[in-house]
Structures are given as C-alpha cells and as structure tokens.
Amino acid sequence: MVTIKQIAKAVGVSSATVSRVLNYDPALSISAAKREAIIETAEALNYxxxxxxxxxxxxxxxxxxxxxxxxxxxxxxxxxxxxxxxxxxxxxxxxxxxxxxxxxxxxxxxxxxxxxxxxxxxxxxxxxxxxxxxxxxxxxxxxxxxxxxxxxxxxxxxxxxxxxxxxDLGSATRALLDELDSLGYQRIGFIGSFENIDGHSEPHGEQRCRSYIDWCREKGRFDENLLVLGNICDSGQNLRLETGYMLAQQLLAAAARPDVILTANDNMAIGAYRAIQEAGLSIPEDIAIVSFNDIPVAQFLNPPLSTVRIAGxxxxxxxxxxxxxxxxxRDFNKKVIIPTRMIWRQSSRVPELKTLVAAQ
CATH class of the missing domain: 3.40.50.2300 (Response regulator)
Known part of the structure; x- marks a missing residue:
C-alpha cells in the first residue's frame, strides 16, 4: 500500500504538501510543475x-x-x-x-x-x-x-x-437564492464568468449566471450593478482567485453594495474574501459570501465558507x-443528474432548521 510519505520522498516535497495537493487545496502556493509531478507520481504508484x-x-x-x-x-x-x-x-x-x-x-x-x-x-x-x-x-x-x-x-x-x-447547477442556484431570500438578504450580488465555447463568448450563458438573472427579474430585483463577470479561461494562470478578487472590488465600489455575494465557484470566493477584508469589512456582519463546489479548503477559511457541494x-x-x-x-440513452447539497457555514446567515440540525 503506497503512502503519502513515499510519494513525498519520490517528488522531494513534504508529506503535508502532498496531502494538500491530493486534497485539491487551491490555496497551496506551489508551482504547476510540482503539483503535476505529485499527481503523476501518485497515479504511477497507484496511490x-x-x-x-x-x-x-x-x-x-x-x-x-x-x-x-x-x-x-x-x-x-x-x-x-x-x-x-x-x-x-x-x-x-x-x-x-x-x-x-x-x-x-x-x-x-x-x-x-x-x-x-x-x-x-x-x-x-x-x-x-x-x-x-x-x-x-x-x-x-x-x-x-x-x-x-x-x-x-x-x-x-x-x-x-x-x-x-x-x-443541475441552474436549479441549485435558484434553490440557493430562495434560501438567501428567506434569510432576509435583499441585495444579492453575483460574481461569475463568461460562457466560452469554441472561441465564442456568451456573456450570460453560464447556467448559474442565467438562473441568477432570471430569478432576480422574476422578483423584480434585478440590478445590473450587482452582476459582474470575468474571463477565467486564460491558460497557464490560476486566474479564478485573482478574478474573484478584482470582481469583488467592483461590487464593493458600487453606490449601494450588496449585502451578500454569490460566487460561481469557491476559488472566486477566496479572492472575494481578500477584497472584502482589505476594504475593512467583516464577513458575514457587513457582507456575506456563498459559493459553489465545497472544495476542501472552504471549511478552513475564516470564517468557513457556505457553499453548494458538487460531487465531482x-x-x-x-x-x-x-x-x-x-x-x-443498453439500447437507449441516459442523462444522469448528480444532486448537489448546500453546506451552510459561518460566512452567511444559516436557515433556522439547518442550525437546529447542526446543534443536535
């Protein structure tokens, strides 16, 4: 049975570094080449x-x-x-x-x-x-x-x-927005990305963004100043962290800032945390954050991130x-939908029922 220690020795890094790479920790500062070497070594050793x-x-x-x-x-x-x-x-x-x-x-x-x-x-x-x-x-x-x-x-x-x-991230987005609405959030901001397929960019084509716009319009609450999008597809860079940071700065500069920000993924949320903290604001007292993916580092942020768990x-x-x-x-085709699950943590208010369940 191959161990993390053996992989660390083969690559020439610490066991902690190997563990964080294999647990998909995006906050780890490590070169792409070293990260790739760890993953390839783990695969080669059948870890x-x-x-x-x-x-x-x-x-x-x-x-x-x-x-x-x-x-x-x-x-x-x-x-x-x-x-x-x-x-x-x-x-x-x-x-x-x-x-x-x-x-x-x-x-x-x-x-x-x-x-x-x-x-x-x-x-x-x-x-x-x-x-x-x-x-x-x-x-x-x-x-x-x-x-x-x-x-x-x-x-x-x-x-x-x-x-x-x-x-079905569109349905998951609508369910999350309904929860945020029930928690009393009125100005819900959105940070996401353009839909890029085959070299063509569709600004509002990404399903989380589309569902956000449709939901806000149905409620009569759509404000274009609360929707900011960026391009996260430039190769060779981990731009999701930086993009989240820059887009959050735009939202914070709005005449009336949001009371909660929904980000399309956790990496963007990490960038948004930095922008909010640099602005001297507190999460969730001044502004709340919710997101998608539930990557391992989400639970270790300060405060821990409320996020939709997507089982990759x-x-x-x-x-x-x-x-x-x-x-x-099998002679017929199938479409399989893997369900998502909302994980409520301290970066936002928590529905009362979820609080009771967590306390038991």
Whole structure:
C-alpha cells in the first residue's frame, strides 16, 4: 500500500504538501510543475485515498470478470493541463474517472484541449470515450461521429442520442437564492464568468449566471450593478482567485453594495474574501459570501465558507458506469443528474432548521 510519505520522498516535497495537493487545496502556493509531478507520481504508484480504498472494498469483485471490464478509454478534457490543475473540481472529476477505471483495470489515454480536434484514430482505437466539460455543437457532433461508446461528464450536450452525467447547477442556484431570500438578504450580488465555447463568448450563458438573472427579474430585483463577470479561461494562470478578487472590488465600489455575494465557484470566493477584508469589512456582519463546489479548503477559511457541494468524483464515476451499461447492450440513452447539497457555514446567515440540525 503506497503512502503519502513515499510519494513525498519520490517528488522531494513534504508529506503535508502532498496531502494538500491530493486534497485539491487551491490555496497551496506551489508551482504547476510540482503539483503535476505529485499527481503523476501518485497515479504511477497507484496511490488511493482511504476513502477510495474503502469504496473499492465495498465493490468486492468488480473488475474481476471480463463482463465488468472496459476496453481502452480515451479521456477528452475541455481544459489544458495547467488549467485543470488550478481547478480542484475538475481534478475531482478526472480522479473519479481514473479511480473507477483502476477498479476495472482499464487503460486510459488522456487528450487535453487544443485548437485542433484529436486524431480520429485515437478515439476509434480507444472504443470508449469520456468527454469532460463544455463543448460546442460542432465539437459534440465530431466526437459523436468518431466514438463507438461516448459519454459526456459535467456537460449536457442537449442531444437525445448521447449519454451524459452532470449536476443541475441552474436549479441549485435558484434553490440557493430562495434560501438567501428567506434569510432576509435583499441585495444579492453575483460574481461569475463568461460562457466560452469554441472561441465564442456568451456573456450570460453560464447556467448559474442565467438562473441568477432570471430569478432576480422574476422578483423584480434585478440590478445590473450587482452582476459582474470575468474571463477565467486564460491558460497557464490560476486566474479564478485573482478574478474573484478584482470582481469583488467592483461590487464593493458600487453606490449601494450588496449585502451578500454569490460566487460561481469557491476559488472566486477566496479572492472575494481578500477584497472584502482589505476594504475593512467583516464577513458575514457587513457582507456575506456563498459559493459553489465545497472544495476542501472552504471549511478552513475564516470564517468557513457556505457553499453548494458538487460531487465531482461522483460525476466521473457515473460516467464510467454509463459506458459499462452501453457495452453491456443498453439500447437507449441516459442523462444522469448528480444532486448537489448546500453546506451552510459561518460566512452567511444559516436557515433556522439547518442550525437546529447542526446543534443536535
């Protein structure tokens, strides 16, 4: 059984650093090359967290029979490696796929985003393809035409002939806004990003942003000054932290600042924390923060962050399971929605029922 200490020795870093990298801690100051070396070393040594070891034990003999195995799998990612390494959520999706494939003794070929389509032979030889993240209609059609068994993870291509697994972030956003409204928040700000697909930017296309706008308009409370968006897709940089910081500064400069800020992901929330604290304001007394993802560092912020938990690893695992069903002969397509869960912490007011449950 490989240990964190062995990985640390192989890479030449501390055990604490390895642990924080493998737990997707975006606040860790480490070069992209060193982070990648740790992840690749862990994969090469077949390291599994205690959670995944227990999960594998519960599965028993899965992967021991020929019927439970997958042919060679191609993993097509919409991000470049440096971008994925800066996003704990997408690391979780990929590790969910890889851990499930390890159980099934399946070889994975990774294909990361570039300006060109991958070689058709690569997909056709792989037999099974999982595509992670957002792709244009043109890309979806090309991938469908060149894949025998295809599943999209963390993206709904809105086609009835393609399997996909995703979280309904639009519905989760509306549910969170309803909770914030019930808690008495009136001026709800939003920090998010542009929807970028196939080189085209759609300002309000991202589902959390779209749901926020629709909800506010239905309530007669939409204020364009409370909505700020940035581009988080520039490669080679962890811009989500910096983007959250800069966008939060814009909200704080508004004539009437929000009493709560909803950020599209936890990395942006971390940046917003810094902007709020530099402005001499207190969280949540002066301004509250809520977010999405529930990355491991969220519970260690000061104050701990209220955030919607999105189970990236479960998205990845379910994508592999859909491929197994396809190979077994399923002759209809599936769309699987992985539920989200709101984790209330001290960065905002907490619904009374949630407070009572937590106290028991």
């Amino acid at each position: 599994e967290t205690p959670r995944n070891r227990n999960r594998g034990a519960k599965r028993g003999t899965v992967g021991n029979s020929a019927d439970d195995r997958l042919p060679r799998l191609a993993l097509v990612h919409f991000l470049q490696p440096s971008e994925e390494l800066s996003d704990p959520y997408y690391i979780g999706v990929r590790l969910g796929i890889e851990n499930r494939c390890r159980d099934l003794k399946t070889e994975i070929v990774k294909v990361y985003h570039s300006d060109e389509f991958p070689a058709p032979d690569l997909l056709q030889e792989a037999a099974c393809v999982i595509v992670v993240g957002k792709h244009s209609a043109r890309e979806v059609a090309w991938l469908k035409a060149n894949s025998r068994h295809l599943v999209f993870a963390d993206f709904n291509p809105r086609r009835d002939d393609i399997d996909c697994v995703f979280c 690893e479960h998205v990845g695992e379910a994508a592999v399971d859909l491929l197994l069903e396809q190979i077994a002969g």
